[in-house]
Amino acid sequence: MSQLLEVSGISVTFDGFRAINNLSFNIGPAELRAIIGPNGAGKTTFMDIVTGKTRPDEGKVLWGDMSRNLVGLNEARIAQEGIGRKFQKPTVFEDQTVEENLMMALQNNRNAFSVMFWKPADVDMTRVAELAAEIGLANDLRRKSGELSHGQKQWLEIGMLLAQEPKLLLVDEPAAGMTPEERAKTTDILVEAAKTRAVVVVEHDMEFVRRLGCKVTVLHEGSVLAEGSLDHVTANQEVIDVYLGR
Amino acid sequence: MGTNVKRALIVVLALLCLTSQIVAQDAGEPETGTPDVAAVELGPIQKILQENSELILESSRRTIQPAIDAVANSGLEAAPSVLSTWAAREMYQRLSDGLFFAAEETGDDIFTLTDFDTGETVGEVSDDDLDQVKPNSGIRGLIATALVRFQLNDPDPDTRREALQSLERNANADLLEPLRESIVLEDDPEIKARKERLEKLITISYGSDPEVRIAAIEAMSGDLGVDVRAALNPLLTTRLRAFEGAVPESANVAEILRPGSEELSREEAYALVGGEPLLTDAQLRGALADNIVDGAVAGIPVAALSDPARRVDAYEALEDAGAVPQGATQADVDAALEGVTFAAVFDQPNPAITEAAQEALTGIETRVGFFQIFDVSLDALSLASIYFLAAIGLAITFGVMGVINMAHGEFIMMGAYTGYVVQQVIPNHTASILVAIPLAFAVTFAAGVLLERLVIRWLYNRPLETLLATFGISIALQQLAKNIFGTQARPLTSPDWLGGAVVINDVVSIATVRIGIFVLALVFLGVFLFIMKRTRLGLETRAVTQNPGMAGAMGINPGRVNMLTFGLGSGIAGIAGVAIGLYAQVTSELGQAYIVQSFMTVVVGGVGNIWGTLLGAGLIGILQKGIEWFNPSNTLAAQTYMIIFIIIFIQFRPRGIIALKGRAAGD
Amino acid sequence: MQRSFLMKNPSVMIFLAVLAVFTVLVTVGSEAFGAGFISTSFVKTLGKTLCLALIAVAMDLVWGYAGILSLGHFAFFGLGGYMIGMWLMYERTKEIVVSSLSQGSIPPTDQEIVDGIGSQIFGVVGSSEFPVIWAFADSLFLQLVLVVAVPGLLALVFGWLAFRSRVTGVYLSILTQAMTLALSLYLFQNDSGLRGNNGLSGLQNLPGVTASQDDVSMWFFWGSALALALGYIFAAWIVAGKFGSVIRGIRDNEARVRFLGYSVEGYKLFLFTVTAMIAGVAGALYYPQAGIINPAEIAPIASIYLAVWVAIGGRGRLYGAVIGAVLVSLVSTFFTGGQAPDIDLGFYKVQWVDWWTILLGLSFVLVTLFAPQGIGGLFDLVSGRKHPDRHGADLGPDKGSLQEEEAER
Known part of the structure; x- marks a missing residue:
């Protein structure tokens, strides 16, 4: 099976x-x-390493069919390669409307001049409407995103990621601070998104992970401790020690 | 023949006098009261004076030398006092008997006479009976030269030192011999060393034997004294000369010059060769203007004369017509310079001497250069300590608390003005400085606390707005100082013990006040480290800086800690102000001059680390002085280049010399 | 959706209308073309104020929208002034030199004219040679190109260095301030080639123009008004579209924009350079009206005042910048020009020349503390412009869009 992202032997020291x-x-x-x-x-x-924020001391991050090394590229280049990232805290542009937020994320030329002369075409308007519907904000397009609830902001951010049309989505603790209903919806959005692209979710909440129903990788002290289905890894004695032994 | 007769007469007279005195003494009963002067036997020095009486009275520079020599070489103890009295115009001749005395006016036209030989007062005489010997300045110079020998061998070391000092000022060839003689007799090692040094210097300048001069030059080649260079430089003066064909062997050539080069322009070379005067543009223009006929010069219309080539054409036409004098054109200049060699020729004809002098100078200059680097390093160190002082308060408020205080410079200014005001009240400089330092701290501490409470605490986490708000404070404080103290600079005088300079040699010296500032900077470093690492406040400050929420949860009052820390930083700025005021003028713009450099110091060094601030101050000080050294005339340019360097430096170390590492630093 | 840009932005229309009315009023009241109740010197003051408004708009773009608090834009302003000043001074001096040389019986050579101009211009700094930077001074076209090219190039080089090493926030402010200080210190030297602290003078005289200063001042006033209008439209257009979205995003959360795939550094550099060029144009219009430019104009304090105007007017909205610049600079002129009456307190006489700066400084602190929206914030009361309810105080552009309470979550 060909890999989309292959991280091999990376180390970083602070x-x-x-x-x-x-x-x-x-x-x-x-x-x-x-x-x-x-x-x-x-x-x-x-x-941080995959998205270019931190540079590893050694190792390679190979990307796509061409197996291009991402180490050394800046964040913007990596994002343009098709890796989207959602932060732990909801980070949307609160002073701007939901529509503006999504428009900014739409996959278009990022060059300053073309952005300056860019006008939203019908395609773009449709796409924004679609995305808004997908994340449940169809009726809030004209609202300032700062007015949204915490959960809505999280969805908006996921929506912005989807608008980027990334091949890989990195999501950091999407369910933190959400109500149970919101969690369910978030799970749906992620599962739906993973049908067409790779999605990596970092999460603490075992219940949430269980609902995702996917392969799980356990990290410990900077390297992989175990990998497999959730039931498989939770049965692993080492994992139990790491989680409970502290 | 006549002189012989005269001499015989004098001898007879002298004999007569002697006998009469003997007779008088023999009489055994000298009269009391005024002794009969005529009856006194002539002392040995008086005799010499009498022998040279005519020359002395003639008082002409041309003829006086034998008289001076006679006194100076007499070997008599009284000789120096005679010479100095003479030179001081205090030697008088008594008209009644022609004897010479030292005289001093003690009453109205009444002079007290002192005998040279005995040193005793011989009586008072009205000035009608006296004639002052008035040596002119030339003679006084000759006398002084003669005197030096005595002074150089004077038993009193101070007199000898004085004599050496005067010798150093006006050295001349005649003094060389007496100086050399006195060296042998000298027993004080320090004075002896000075004498030997001076002897060499005078030999370099005036020695007659080339071998000896060269030896002296070589002996002095390691000496950094300005006087050595002053002695060597005249040996190397050159004169520009032109030679037909090759330079003759006899000339001591420094350098062959080519006309048209940087050292020798064609015009200068031509002027040396001589010939028809070279036409300047102005002369050409004037000559043409004088010869305008019907709107044309030599047939060329005036309007066309804006072309330089046509002007020359016109002038040549006028030359041909004889209307203007022949002027040298460039072609003439070429012809005149053809076959002529130009050379800078040493005034000193002996090549061995010039060579030795050149070598010695090069050696000295190398050493001077070395010491200059040392001197610049000292300067840099002192500038660095000033920047450090100015920046250390900022290192606390900006570096530790993350608060941009644009009014920091004004706190420095407040400290300096506090010092000034204290000096108005307490005139004693030492006491006033000792009072001013804690008072400046108190004043600026209070100002800092006030600023923190009223403005800054509302703006934590909004650094840009803090910057702007404190800038508002800054301009208000500056204008306030202007309103109170006026725009002219106020002096802050350092106490005498900080007034001088420590001189290491003729090249390296450093003002004591700068050493004081350096010491103060070290003290501050210590105080800062102590407060931050060893006190409760330091601990709490670090806690609040790293995690205000957690610090609060542990019972630390972040508001109070911030207030005190900010006050501390501001207070240190106040003390820095006193220190800076001591060596710079106190004006309302004092702080402004330091604020950008201070921020640079903190940023370059690495925010949040006092050692970084120290390194930053060092780097900036060294840079600025180093650049100034390469281009000493232009301190403004030095600052410009320094700032540009810093901007580039930040490219490579965006977080300063000592950067906080780790994940926290990335956010 | 395809409505025209102006229709979508009524505030631009209002601004242009106000500017047009103002221009007409001044024209009607001027000594040259109207009733004459506005003196020529006041026309110049108003014209200069329009130039300041233009640079304030540029500053607002770079600070209010993109969050880069540049303390260097007045340096670009000054550079623009120097560039046009070189041509004005050269040509003006040339006129004088040519006319005095043509008094002589022999027409001058080209070299004599150039030498004459050189010794006229550089006599004060003890030189008569033309420095290399004056190479194009005889060409109006080239100097006009330099008006935008020199500030633009400086901004490009400096911005490239600063942005690529990710210097942000107050560090960037301090760095720009250092750049400004370096430039002004450089220009203060006599051998900078721009007459040291004497600066360039006599700029109010247009070479080859015989019209009176009354007329010339009006021309410059119109020019300034036009430049302001164009600059305002450009700025409004730039911030209205997606570009505006992106730069506001950069202001609020640089990292997020970066992860969206935008080259943050490129955008900043572009904006920094473009606004530097606008500042250059504003300076080129300002200094012929002021008549003189010297390095003191470029000192860092001037750039800080610029930030003060924008902050008082209300940053993040273009009309706010204009209002701030116009209001503060006119009021400053009023108070420091000695026109304001002194206040006698009995024990002390308050002279505004001395106390105005203090008042300005303190009022600036008050605005920062109590009215972060500036004067422009008043318009929100009228138009009912809504801000999202954002729980807690603003953390400022530096900390992203997070609010105090959110940041602690």
Whole structure:
């Protein structure tokens, strides 16, 4: 099976602390994957490395059919390659409307000049409407996103990611601070998204992970501890030690 | 023949006098009261004076030398006092008997006479009976030269030192011999060393034997004194000369010059060769203007004369017609310069001497350069300590608390003005500085706390707005200072013990006040480290900085800690103000001059780290002084280049020299 | 959706209308073309104020919209002034030199004219040679190109260096301030080639124009008004579209924009450079009306004042910047020009020349503390422009769009 993203042997050290230690990780083109692990296991750092925010001390991040190395590219280039990232805290542009937020994320030329002369075509308007419907904000297009509820902001952010049409979606703790209903909807959105692209979800909440029903990777101290179905990894003695033994 | 007769007469007279004195003494009963002067036997020095009486009275520079020599070489103890009295125009001749005395006016036209030989007062005489010997300045110079020998060998070391000092000022060839003689007799090692040094310097300048001069030059080649260079430089003066054909062997050539080069322009070269005067543009223009006939010059219409080539054409036409004098054109210049060699020729004809002098100078200059680097390093260090002082308060408010305080410079200014006001009240400089330092701290501490309570605490986490608000405070404070103290600079005088300079040699010296500032900077570093690492406030400050929420949960009052920390930073700025005021003028713009550099210091060093601030100050100080050294005339340019360097430096180390690492630094 | 840009942005229409009415009023009241109740010197003041409004618009673009608090835009303004000043001074001096040389009986050579101009212009700094940077001073066209090219190039180089190393927030402000300081110190030197602290003078005289200053001042006034109108439309157009969305996004959360695939550095650099060019144009219109430019104009304090105007007027809205610049600079002129009456308190006489700066400084602190929206915020009361209910105080552009309470979650 050809891989979409292949992370091989990356390590990174902060001030002597080894945050990622010889980590290798693969994900296929249309796969939903959950990453779990205790605090400080290197989940967020892993995302930072893939998206170009942090540069690893060693190792490679190979991307796509061409197996292009992403290490050394800047965040914007990597995003243009088709990797979208959702932060732990909802980060939408609160001073702008939902529509503006989505428009900004639409997959178009990112060049400053073409952006300046860009006018929304009908296709774009339709796409924004579709996305808004998908994330349940069809009636809130004209509202400032700062007025939205916490959960709505999370969805808007996921919507913005989808608007980017990424091949890989990295989602950091999407369910944090959500009501049970909102969680259910979030699960639906993610599962739906994973039908056409790869989705990596970092999550603490086992219940949420269970609902995703996907392959799980357990990170511990910067490397992979176990991988498999949720039931498989939760039965693993090492995983139990790591989670409960502390 | 006549002189012989005269001499015989004098001898007879002298004998007569002697006998009469003997007779008088023999009489055993000298009269009391005024002794009969005529009856006194002539002392040995008086005798010499009498022998040279005519020359002395003639008082002409041309003829006086034998008289001076006679006194100076007499070997008599009284000789120096005679010479100095003479030179001081205090030697008088008594008209009644022609004897010379030192005289001093003690009453109205009454002079007290002192005998040279005995040193005793011989009586008071009205000025009618006296004639002052008035040596002119030339003679006084000759006398002084003669005197030096005595002074150089004077038993009193201070006199010898004085004599050396005057010798250093007006050295001349005649003094060389006496100086050399005195060296042998000298027993004080320090004075002896000085004498030997001076001897060499005078030999370099005036010595007659080339071998000896060269030896002296070589002996002095390691000396950094300005006087050594002053002695060597005149040996290397050159004159520009033109030679037909090759330069003759006899000329001591410094450099062969080519006309048209940077050192020797064609015009200068031509002027050396001589010939028809070279036409300047102005002369050409004037000549043409004088010869306008019917709107044309030599048939060329005036309007066409805006072309330089046509002007020359016109002038040549006028030359041909004889209307204007022949002027040298460029072609003439070429012809004149053909076959002529131009050279800078040493005034000193002996090549061995010039060579030795050149070598010695090069050696000295290398050493001077080395010491200059050392001197610049000292300067840089002192500038760095000033920047450090100015920046250390900022390192606390900006570096530790993350608060941009644009009014920081004004706190420095407030400290300086506090010092000034204290000096108005307490005139003693030492006491006033000792009072001013804690008072400046108190004033600026209070101002800082006030600023923090009223403005800054509402703006935490909004750094850009803090910047702008404190900028408002900054311009208000500046204008307030202007309103109170006026626009002219106010002096803050340092106490005397900080007034001088420590001189290491002729090249390296450093003002004491700068050493004081350096020490103060070190003290501050220590105080800062102590407060941050060893006190409760430091601990709480670090806690609040790293995690205000958690610090609050542990019972630390973040508001109070922030207030105190900000006050501390501001207070240190106040003390820095006193220090800076001591060496710079206190004006309302004092702080402004330092604010950008201070921020640069903190940013370059690495925010949040005092060692970084220290390194930053060091880097900026060294840079600025280093650049100034390459281009000493232009301190403005030095600052410009320094800032550009910093901007580029930040490219490579965006977080400063000492950067906080880790994930936290990325956000 | 395809409505025209102006129709979609009524505030632009209103602004243009106000500007047009103002221009007509001044024209009607001017000494040159109307009733004459507005003195020529006041026309110049108004014209200069329009130029300041233009640079304030540029500043608002770069600070209010993109969140880059540049303390260097007045340096670009000054550079624009210097560029046009070189041509004005060269040509003006040339006229004088040519006319004095043609008094002589022999017509001058070209070299004599150039030498004459050189010694006239550079006599004050003890030189008579033309520095290299004056190479194009005899060409109006090239100097006009330089008016935008020089500030643009400086902004491009500086911005490239600063943005690529991801210097942001106050660090960037301090860095721009350092750049401004370096430039002004450089220009203060006599051998900078721009007459050191003497600066360039006599710029109010247009070479080859015999019209009176009354007329010339009106021409410049119209020019300034036109430039302001065009600059305002350009700025409004730029911020209305997706580009505006992106730069506001950069202001509020740089990292998010980056992860959306936009090259944040490129956008910042573009905006920084373009606004520097606008500042250059504004300066090129300002200094011929002021008559003189010297390095003190470029000192960092001027750029900080610019930020003050924008903040007082209300940043993040273009008309706010204009209002701030116009109001503060006119009131400043009023108070510092000695026109305001002194207030006698009995024990102390308040002279506004001395106390105005203090008042300005303090009022600036008050605006920052109590009215972050500035004067422009008043318009929201009228138009009912709504802000989202964002729980807690604004954390400022630096910390992204998060609010105080949200940030603690």
